[in-house]
Amino acid sequence: MSDVLIVDDEKVVCRSCERILGPDGHDVDSALSGQEALDKIEKKKYNVVITDLKMPGITGMELLEAVKERYQEVDVIMITGYASIDTAVQAMRLGAFDYIPKPFTPDELKAVVVRALERRRLLDEAREKTMRTRVMFEYTMPDELYYLPEHAWAKVEKDGTVRAGMDDVFQKSVGDIVQIRLPSTGDQVEQGGLFVEIQDSSRRTHKLWSPVSGKVIQTNDDLLEDTTLVNREPYGAGWMIRVAPSNLENDLKNLMYGEALIKWWLNREIIEKKEDRYLQVSALDPKFKYEIAEEPGGEGIKYCFACGVCSASCPVREIDEAYNPRKIIRMALLGMRQEVLQSDFIWLCSTCYTCAERCPQGVGFTDVINAIKNIAAREGHIHPALKMQAELLEKQGTLYEIEDFDNRKREKMGLPKIHTDKTRISDIFKTTGFKQLLEKKDNDGV
Amino acid sequence: MMEYSLFLGCTVPVRARNYEISTRRVAEALGIKLVDLDGFVCCGFPIKSVHYDSFLLTAATNLIVAEEKDMDICALCSACTSVLTEVNSLLGRDYELRARVLKDLGIRRKYRFGNSVRIKHFARILYEDVGIDQIRRRIKNDLSQLRITAHYGCHYLKPSGIYDNFDDPEHPRSLDELIEATGATPVDYENKNLCCGASILALDERISLDMANKKLMSANEAEIDAMTLVCPFCSVMYDDNQRSIESRFGKSYDLPILYYPQLLGLGLGIDEKDLGLNMNRVRVNPLLEKLGGRLSHSTRS
Numbered sequence: 001m002s003d004v005l006i007v008d009d010e011k012v013v014c015r016s017c018e019r020i021l022g023p024d025g026h027d028v029d030s031a032l033s034g035q036e037a038l039d040k041i042e043k044k045k046y047n048v049v050i051t052d053l054k055m056p057g058i059t060g061m062e063l064l065e066a067v068k069e070r071y072q073e074v075d076v077i078m079i080t081g082y083a084s085i086d087t088a089v090q091a092m093r094l095g096a097f098d099y100i101p102k103p104f105t106p107d108e109l110k111a112v113v114v115r116a117l118e119r120r121r122l123l124d125e126a127r128e129k130t131m132r133t134r135v136m137f138e139y140t141m142p143d144e145l146y147y148l149p150e151h152a153w154a155k156v157e158k159d160g161t162v163r164a165g166m167d168d169v170f171q172k173s174v175g176d177i178v179q180i181r182l183p184s185t186g187d188q189v190e191q192g193g194l195f196v197e198i199q200d201s202s203r204r205t206h207k208l209w210s211p212v213s214g215k216v217i218q219t220n221d222d223l224l225e226d227t228t229l230v231n232r233e234p235y236g237a238g239w240m241i242r243v244a245p246s247n248l249e250n251d252l253k254n255l256m257y258g259e260a261l262i263k264w265w266l267n268r269e270i271i272e273k274k275e276d277r278y279l280q281v282s283a284l285d286p287k288f289k290y291e292i293a294e295e296p297g298g299e300g301i302k303y304c305f306a307c308g309v310c311s312a313s314c315p316v317r318e319i320d321e322a323y324n325p326r327k328i329i330r331m332a333l334l335g336m337r338q339e340v341l342q343s344d345f346i347w348l349c350s351t352c353y354t355c356a357e358r359c360p361q362g363v364g365f366t367d368v369i370n371a372i373k374n375i376a377a378r379e380g381h382i383h384p385a386l387k388m389q390a391e392l393l394e395k396q397g398t399l400y401e402i403e404d405f406d407n408r409k410r411e412k413m414g415l416p417k418i419h420t421d422k423t424r425i426s427d428i429f430k431t432t433g434f435k436q437l438l439e440k441k442d443n444d445g446v
Numbered sequence: 447m448m449e450y451s452l453f454l455g456c457t458v459p460v461r462a463r464n465y466e467i468s469t470r471r472v473a474e475a476l477g478i479k480l481v482d483l484d485g486f487v488c489c490g491f492p493i494k495s496v497h498y499d500s501f502l503l504t505a506a507t508n509l510i511v512a513e514e515k516d517m518d519i520c521a522l523c524s525a526c527t528s529v530l531t532e533v534n535s536l537l538g539r540d541y542e543l544r545a546r547v548l549k550d551l552g553i554r555r556k557y558r559f560g561n562s563v564r565i566k567h568f569a570r571i572l573y574e575d576v577g578i579d580q581i582r583r584r585i586k587n588d589l590s591q592l593r594i595t596a597h598y599g600c601h602y603l604k605p606s607g608i609y610d611n612f613d614d615p616e617h618p619r620s621l622d623e624l625i626e627a628t629g630a631t632p633v634d635y636e637n638k639n640l641c642c643g644a645s646i647l648a649l650d651e652r653i654s655l656d657m658a659n660k661k662l663m664s665a666n667e668a669e670i671d672a673m674t675l676v677c678p679f680c681s682v683m684y685d686d687n688q689r690s691i692e693s694r695f696g697k698s699y700d701l702p703i704l705y706y707p708q709l710l711g712l713g714l715g716i717d718e719k720d721l722g723l724n725m726n727r728v729r730v731n732p733l734l735e736k737l738g739g740r741l742s743h744s745t746r747s
Binding site: 295296297315316319320323347348349350351352353354356357364366370373374377382383385386387388389390393397398399400402406409410413414415416418419420421424425428429431432433434437 | 493
């Protein structure tokens with residue numbers, strides 16, 4: 001089924017884990033130290049690493065950081081003692097998939113490994129689907145909530161109580177839920193401690209760790225009647241408990257919220273090389289479209305309503321999707337100024353004008369892309385081939401120099417000689433400032 | 447007699463002398479006077495995408511040369527025709543822009559641009575000014591055995607707004623009618639409107655050659671004797687690069703590529719050597735053999 005590495009300085013723990021996971025078809029190896037684990041990970045591709053938090057030498061936390069830096073697709077599960085729950089929660093912020101407090105039962109270990117594999121499978125499926133169909137598989141993270149990432153959420157209500165529930169990533173990796181065991185009203189819960197047990201359709205039990213500490217003052221009894229509420233509305237009607245918090249200020253410091261959460265998520269996505277799916281709004285330039293509209297030929301950008309006729313008609317796009325007129329204009333309208341101006345693709349327009357002829361809005365995309373190229377060139381991003389052509393014109397007045405040899409050939413054919421005024425274009429370039437632009441190194445130092 | 451200043455641009459005098467010589471001979475035969483003027487420079491097309499101001503001034507320089515002599519311009523390259531027509535029209539109607547351009551060029555005299563000088567592609571001169579009937583009447587040789595496709599390219603017809611819609615860019619007919627006027631049979635084919643890809647040859651050879659290959663494939667499937675075209679850029683793709691394309695894509699086309707004046711010249715009875723046929727990269731002998739002649743082919747000079 002999968003390759004699992006157990007890392008613990010106690011041999012007995014390693015053997016126990018091997019005996020629990022081996023019969024389920026997992027190929028289980030063990031390492032008695034963090035260094036041994038890293039050596040093994042370098043040689044073999046593991047799906048899951050289960051590591052003790054406290055070890056001599058390289059600690060579990062250090063091992064987690066090293067694995068996440070170099071082997072992004074390996075999921076790490078921490079084994080923790082009770083006293084280190086805080087550290088375990090922090091480990092999840094660093095990218096640990098989950099933690100299992102000692103002592104744990106075989107079923108608990110199996111359940112968390114299976115959930116990790118299932119989540120990875122869903123992500124891989126989503127990535128393939130995205131590449132095939134460009135349909136995005138969405139995870140929702142309402143922004144007013146605090147998160148134990150990919151595990152549980154907490155919402156501070158106006159009355160100071162805290163509502164808590166299951167994160168939809170956790171929910172998707174568990175799948176269909178058949179039973180939910182909630183705490184009772186009056187029970188105490190602690191951050192990082194157990195607050196809900198879930199049984200999936202394969203009868204595996206999964207533990208949800210509480211995002212906050214406090215006294216349970218209400219449970220969502222609707223879930224006992226209809227467990228599908230968690231699947232359908234994990235952040236709404238699928239809430240689980242309401243708590244009178246006992247240590248809210250400190251608890252919230254261990255959770256992720258707002259921009260920190262987005263950065264955490266983006267960092268993970270970037271590590272998993274999915275950064276092209278994301279756009280940082282603060283990096284956009286809303287004035288870019290107006291800048292283009294001010295350029296000769298660029299005014300048509302204002303009329304585009306993204307129907308895609310240009311892309312459908314483009315002979316270059318038919319060969320290479322890198323040049324996609326509709327996508328370029330959308331990027332420009334969104335304000336992705338640097339991405340557009342510094343791209344290679346803006347230079348691939350063959351100026352066939354097919355898009356311009358067919359555009360129902362009269363955008364004149366060929367001229368719009370020319371406007372964009374002019375802006376790019378001013379900022380030092382000229383395609384080297386076009387720079388070379390401009391330099392030839394500046395130097396010899398024509399793309400192909402006509403020398404005496406060429407004129408003799410022409411004479412032989414009965415064609416008139418041609419004398420080019422080599423200075424005319426150079427003078428023009430000096431007047432317009434193009435000569436100075438050509439002499440500047442471009443932004444890549446060419 | 448019709449009279450035009452002949453604008454050769456950068457490519458024709460060096461890479462398409464066969465186009466130039468066949469044009470001159472055909473023009474002579476049909477009573478079109480083509481005058482060579484001093485002072486023409488590059489049309490500006492290569493710099494339009496990187497420095498618009500320089501492009502404007504460069505194109506305007508050529509228009510001034512023609513207006514000085516009170517002559518319309520006949521261009522052989524479609525890209526040259528397109529940009530000169532565009533700038534001519536723009537400067538003709540935008541008084542402020544015109545004044546700025548003249549000032550930047552250091553010229554005090556007022557020029558009228560679009561209001562006096564016209565620019566026409568040679569093929570369009572044949573189509574509109576000479577006329578199909580006149581051409582038909584002057585044909586001496588029987589080309590009826592030849593099946594010829596037309597490659598219109600892009601800038602000969604587009605952007606259509608600057609060309610006063612003399613032909614339909616989606617369903618063009620002018621070159622087909624010109625082919626028919628010679629007695630040859632014009633043949634339709636898939637991808638007839640496809641761009642040759644020349645504009646991006648230096649920027650991305652892979653995409654450019656792929657585009658050209660698509661066209662050659664479609665034309666070849668139409669079982670033709672030759673493809674005819676009206677732009678030296680297009681000829682660079684289909685004639686000069688045909689062997690590279692065959693090698694890259696594992697194809698064998700051996701498709702002669704003729705400039706239209708070469709085809710017309712054959713029909714008018716102009717000697718093959720005066721049409722520069724020996725300079726075409728892909729041998730035209732199979733086509734000539736069909737007509738009962740054979741050219742002793744020398745390597746292109």
